[in-house]
Amino acid sequence: MSEKKIKVGIIGATGYAGQELARLLYTHPNAEVVWYGSRSYVNAPYSSVYGNMRDLADDNCKDDDIAALAEEADVIFTATPQGYLAGVLTEDVLSKAKVIDLSADFRLKDVSVYEKWYKIEHKSPNFLEEAVYGLCEVNREDIKKARLLANPGCFTTCSIESLYPLVKEHAIDPDTIIVDAKSGTSGAGRGAKTANLYCEVNESIKAYAVASHRHTPEIEEQLGYAYHAGDAEALAQPGGSPILINFTPHLVPMNRGILATCYAKLAEGMDAEKIAEIYNKYYGNEPFIRLLGEGGVPETRWVEGSNFLDIGFVIDERTGRIIVMGALDNMVKGAAGQAVQNMNLMFGLEETTGLLFPPVFP
Amino acid sequence: MSEKKIKVGIIGATGYAGQELARLLYTHPNAEVVWYGSRSYVNAPYSSVYGNMRDLADDNCKDDDIAALAEEADVIFTATPQGYLAGVLTEDVLSKAKVIDLSADFRLKDVSVYEKWYKIEHKSPNFLEEAVYGLCEVNREDIKKARLLANPGCFTTCSIESLYPLVKEHAIDPDTIIVDAKSGTSGAGRGAKTANLYCEVNESIKAYAVASHRHTPEIEEQLGYAYHAGDAEALAQPGGSPILINFTPHLVPMNRGILATCYAKLAEGMDAEKIAEIYNKYYGNEPFIRLLGEGGVPETRWVEGSNFLDIGFVIDERTGRIIVMGALDNMVKGAAGQAVQNMNLMFGLEETTGLLFPPVFP
Amino acid sequence: MSEKKIKVGIIGATGYAGQELARLLYTHPNAEVVWYGSRSYVNAPYSSVYGNMRDLADDNCKDDDIAALAEEADVIFTATPQGYLAGVLTEDVLSKAKVIDLSADFRLKDVSVYEKWYKIEHKSPNFLEEAVYGLCEVNREDIKKARLLANPGCFTTCSIESLYPLVKEHAIDPDTIIVDAKSGTSGAGRGAKTANLYCEVNESIKAYAVASHRHTPEIEEQLGYAYHAGDAEALAQPGGSPILINFTPHLVPMNRGILATCYAKLAEGMDAEKIAEIYNKYYGNEPFIRLLGEGGVPETRWVEGSNFLDIGFVIDERTGRIIVMGALDNMVKGAAGQAVQNMNLMFGLEETTGLLFPPVFP
């Protein structure tokens, strides 16, 4: 543990994810925020935007200026809309500061897939190859060496990590995967839209972006790598050989939390014991993944406010399917917490630094 | 419209479904409640249990006595735990009053299936054959002649009616059906259980009874009838030839509402237009089913407090699956409203009597 | 009851109060909506804005044109921002259609008080004298004769009617009145503001507009009339001799409902029995006021979706104060329901027509 604290700049500090970064970094023993970037609130005290940070983060917000920020910070978090970072990233910035991007700009290796799903041009595809996909439990070693880190989406972290061991071990039929996901409303961001008003969300549930949600190709690409691991040909092109899945997000009247209910046909010869073994092999020693085993049913209340991902599963012998359920807090393990976990890895700190605290209940 | 009102008795009037019956019958022009049965609140004014009914239903609750009630009422609603009605039903009762059962006692034709899923002995299997399954839009003609009506479960109404036309027309592969359902908390009843306390349910979502929920065989039996319609052999035994599906209910922090997100592989040659045609064929004239068509996404807030079922669908060309979504209010179309709709049919009233009012929003 | 239905136009039909009018009028036996006015949604089907009205109100929205509307409608409801009606009202309009205004434009008799609290100029003070304040239980006879009706605010209806009998009978000291009110979030309207987003309102409570809420002078004026009834001098000037109170609204994470907790010193000689008698004298026969008596504690869940106002009280002998609590649904008795009740009175219908249905619970 170094004496000197890591200097952190946040661009997009007044969105929900940015604020969660500020909250987590406040108690991080080896980091300090030196730049609260927010185009909308330039010169306003950060705590005037987020009253929870009163007395804790009263600095004024600064305008977005990644070049200036790179001079002051050791690491830059971008919690910004799609396209922002791709539009401003330079080799100069990366030579001075590590960058952890909470947007989707560098998650997909195939630029055409990005442009198809996000419907915007990618302004710096030249950095795509270098960018490391920051799913800590999967890509730990690459993350340690990264300069540019693509922090995974909230739905994707939950979906991929819930299914990854089964796909990697060919324990399920990848063509039968369906992920029915449910998210709290903070995932919709802090923009003032009628659809996200209290009275519109409260006392209701709906699916949205059915068969068209942007996290779909991200899940498909990463599960493709897992399924085809060792198959050089399948992995040759950018984005590898993605698996095709159905992914359906739902909006739930609660602030935080994602639950992914995943369905797939079990491969021949698989049973509860073998599935449990597979999960143990991959996640048995992971500090932030808690395995509930067969019959274990994760609930988002048990992970709220924390960096944990809880995974359980049930096998339906009648239909030959497995139902895997994963639960995490979309603001923490699904965004800011995983970003800090990545920062810890990138700076040679203990991976759990500043993140090992209990979920808040009730 | 007859001058004389139908005399209604409710056994189990102080559960949530019983209360919803009381609410709906209050404004029904051709019916009046003459007996609020509640073992737990005998001699207490009904409105002391449900403050919303103050000044509207101040009669004292009476003990459960189906024989005495049959003398006074034209129709008896039983909103009681599983096994109650099967334990007390007699030919004498049925000869004096029609019975509409909101429990599961007479929903499943195969007594062994009932006993396996409900884990209790069925005390009057002799009435199983006579009982009519009260899915109004499917069994309308049989319902009109019924003495004993099995009112469908909340999840089942939503799941079956969302999929029924597609299964009946063989537009989807029945072996690939997955129903991921989400329910408000009133479905859990008014029993004082820690798991249903405000702080336990609020700000959380979880699956429950995974691969073991009791509404599963009910959905499977009814969809089996639809799929095998015309196949006398398949329909020969009690319960027909059920389809096997995966059904996963989830508990959502809201009072009312069910959303069923249903997945299945489309049959060869099916497309959005044909699917829309099928739905129109079956439901185009239904007063309580509202078709949102392709891309239509039902939301429980738009049906809350009403007897409507909203259905929409999306086709995912990439995976060849259709995602059908159905939304209803579990207390109304999923319980008391459908029971009144059945009553209307059984007594020769206009089917929509007392039920055609807008959902309450917000 | 006339054969011919009252033709209703709603200006501001796509706000929450306008929508509630549409909902209530749908089941009203003697009225029909012929004009859904909405500047923001001109030519869009009304049910595309409010999915609950699908199949029930699919007409296209029309632009605001009160002159044209007056030709078509028997009554015009304006559920519009402050200042709108005052800016467009004419004698010609009033000569053709009755007008029921859900805004504050004609609630305060003293134009200077209006301009001070609302901070806008009043464009048609000439109609102030004619306008009748539509608190049905207080001003019933005047309402019957009104052409221009000022429908009271939600907080005001709850606060005034909870205290009115006690103030009128001088049973409490008017200088000691404090009203601590709590409102569901629909009262904040459907405008897209960050402060009203789900995640901002959920899991929190706050006071707002402390000592400066615009409903304060409305309560004060009306309670002044009650207190000084019979004192011609006190009543001589516009607005009479208002009482000064403290009024503090709070925002509660729920959709509907207002609870007013009112405090005052009891007058000499008052006790629970006398207080109960006073309430009975004024409200004993009111169809929409339910008296819970001493120790009765109203809860907003018991009035949700209905036109009822529930009132209870507790006397604290230790401090000599009475605590009066009133609960209503801000969208119904606090807005659209009372507006329809006023319409019934103004058109010679039974006052309860279309409004006597039970609250929706849960």
Added chain:
Amino acid sequence: MSEKKIKVGIIGATGYAGQELARLLYTHPNAEVVWYGSRSYVNAPYSSVYGNMRDLADDNCKDDDIAALAEEADVIFTATPQGYLAGVLTEDVLSKAKVIDLSADFRLKDVSVYEKWYKIEHKSPNFLEEAVYGLCEVNREDIKKARLLANPGCFTTCSIESLYPLVKEHAIDPDTIIVDAKSGTSGAGRGAKTANLYCEVNESIKAYAVASHRHTPEIEEQLGYAYHAGDAEALAQPGGSPILINFTPHLVPMNRGILATCYAKLAEGMDAEKIAEIYNKYYGNEPFIRLLGEGGVPETRWVEGSNFLDIGFVIDERTGRIIVMGALDNMVKGAAGQAVQNMNLMFGLEETTGLLFPPVFP
């Protein structure tokens, strides 16, 4: 900071307050829980009762045995029903371990007041004199020396600390104090009661225990000490000379948080500047009290999950009253957090140890 950690035992560890203690102590650098006491869950892993503590607190729960516990622990927290600690406390226990009581057993100095409000006999009035009332910001020096600490109630902490400086400085008239308080539902505890079910609490607000809530005499006693400070005669008898106030708690549909809206007549000559000065004098350097000043409106969302108390005020010149608002998290500053703060003081640790983290939002 000592090497050796304080050994902590919790009796009543499976109530909400007990669980919050477990959560806070998990990250406390100088304390560790060695005994999770829970009569209801003896021998069950603590994390099976509270899934958030999975992997963090998997020890089995133990039966209540304060004598045995006193041998093992340096400090005992009792988060138990009223009467428990008074029934088992002995000099022997106190000679071996410090005791911090989260119940009301030792909060009121006058045993007759306790017995009147709590309606149970006090079994060990002999310890009443020794017990220190643990309002950290008020009684800091006494707390440091305490063996037996009475941790204040949630409503009381919020109410007393919001008003304390004004009462102490005679800036308001104590006879006019009204506290209208609003609480999240976790304050009702984890007992399985119908009234606390999700569907009963959600979408509703109500007052309860009007003019009879047990926190009333606690507030009155402590404010009495403040008002009569220096008046030996007034303070002579047990419980001093309490002030009489009106206190009305309300149940709000949210998990955590208390907001106290307090009303009082300002003393002659008081204005906003002087009030602000008084608050600064008492709380300007307090680490857990955040002053929002005149016009500042606390919201419970800004303190959720934290040990902060936010205080703001508004002066209504029209009525001569001040409205003081205080907000805290009932589980933290209102219970477990203040208990840990007291522990820190009692063991000579930095007062903020383990408690200085940001509130969780959203």
